[in-house]
Amino acid sequence: MLSEPKHHDTPFPFFYVDSAFSDEQCAALEGLFSQDAEWQHRDGAFYRCSLREVTADIPAAFQAEVLNKMREITGLPLTNRLMVTAQRMLPGQVIGIHSDRPLLGYEIARLVVQLNKHWQAEHGGVLELFSSPQTAAVFSVNPEYNKAFGFTLHVNSYHGVTEVTQPRQSVVFNFWHPANTAELAEHLQALFANMHFSELPTALDAIAAVAELSLPEDTTFRASLAALALHRWGYDETTIVAGYQHSAGLSICDTNDAETYAALRLADWVAYLFRDSFDLARWHVLQRELENMEPFTRLMPTWQLCLPIA
Numbered sequence: 001m002l003s004e005p006k007h008h009d010t011p012f013p014f015f016y017v018d019s020a021f022s023d024e025q026c027a028a029l030e031g032l033f034s035q036d037a038e039w040q041h042r043d044g045a046f047y048r049c050s051l052r053e054v055t056a057d058i059p060a061a062f063q064a065e066v067l068n069k070m071r072e073i074t075g076l077p078l079t080n081r082l083m084v085t086a087q088r089m090l091p092g093q094v095i096g097i098h099s100d101r102p103l104l105g106y107e108i109a110r111l112v113v114q115l116n117k118h119w120q121a122e123h124g125g126v127l128e129l130f131s132s133p134q135t136a137a138v139f140s141v142n143p144e145y146n147k148a149f150g151f152t153l154h155v156n157s158y159h160g161v162t163e164v165t166q167p168r169q170s171v172v173f174n175f176w177h178p179a180n181t182a183e184l185a186e187h188l189q190a191l192f193a194n195m196h197f198s199e200l201p202t203a204l205d206a207i208a209a210v211a212e213l214s215l216p217e218d219t220t221f222r223a224s225l226a227a228l229a230l231h232r233w234g235y236d237e238t239t240i241v242a243g244y245q246h247s248a249g250l251s252i253c254d255t256n257d258a259e260t261y262a263a264l265r266l267a268d269w270v271a272y273l274f275r276d277s278f279d280l281a282r283w284h285v286l287q288r289e290l291e292n293m294e295p296f297t298r299l300m301p302t303w304q305l306c307l308p309i310a
Helices: 023-033 060-074 182-191 202-214 217-232 237-248 258-275 280-289 297-306
Strands: 006-008 014-017 040-043 048-053 082-089 095-098 109-114 127-130 139-141 148-152 158-161 168-175
Touching (some): 182 297, 202 237, 237 258, 258 280
Antiparallel strands (some): 040 048, 109 168
């Protein structure tokens, strides 16, 4: 299974396997498309195909084997959660260029297995990879039978599928990182529920007003989220102001107080994750910054979800 993966780094890290599964496993996956079941139809200008979740139809042993191989190939500490979807494209359908960046609680890696017998170039449905939405394709993967394509999702993992002239079938396996789970998403949604920046101390007003004149809105909004997290964790106004300045890039927190150091970095991370997406490289920085530190009491619930013990 998934033997001899061919790795590439451009335009983003990915791999493909020419012969992913056994004949028996492929036959089982093909059976997912013949079942009489409800499909979700996507028919927008950008994304046209039909989808349905088939996780429950995949044997547990098969799922476990795929999961273990993906851990081995990607080197990621993937959780035991796995979701599988069947995707069907009909003649004239196309999937536009997009990155599937991993938002809060989203999957971190994906494996796409093609099930198109007798595929020919004129049938289309080619998976194309891009360095940006404005450039030409850098790499193409033909949807040949039993060919698999895997990659780690991030903000720049741009890809799309060309228009098909014949039906195209694929099965998509989705995997999660332990630091971006559904439990964390629920926790942060509760942390930032009913947000009102008027909760923040008035000592921050003048600093925020000046920052908003010179910094991008996304930057100041994330800084305000970081300040709000600190406020809701019960920190004083000096720490809240320092957290805003740290997240906005207005100052570098070089405090000797271990809890303040940890709180500012964790607040900055959850604000970024809640507002933007799960950035694996950025998470590794947080991991290094707080390495060998014991979670502080008021940070404990968030800390344990953001930095789970391996």
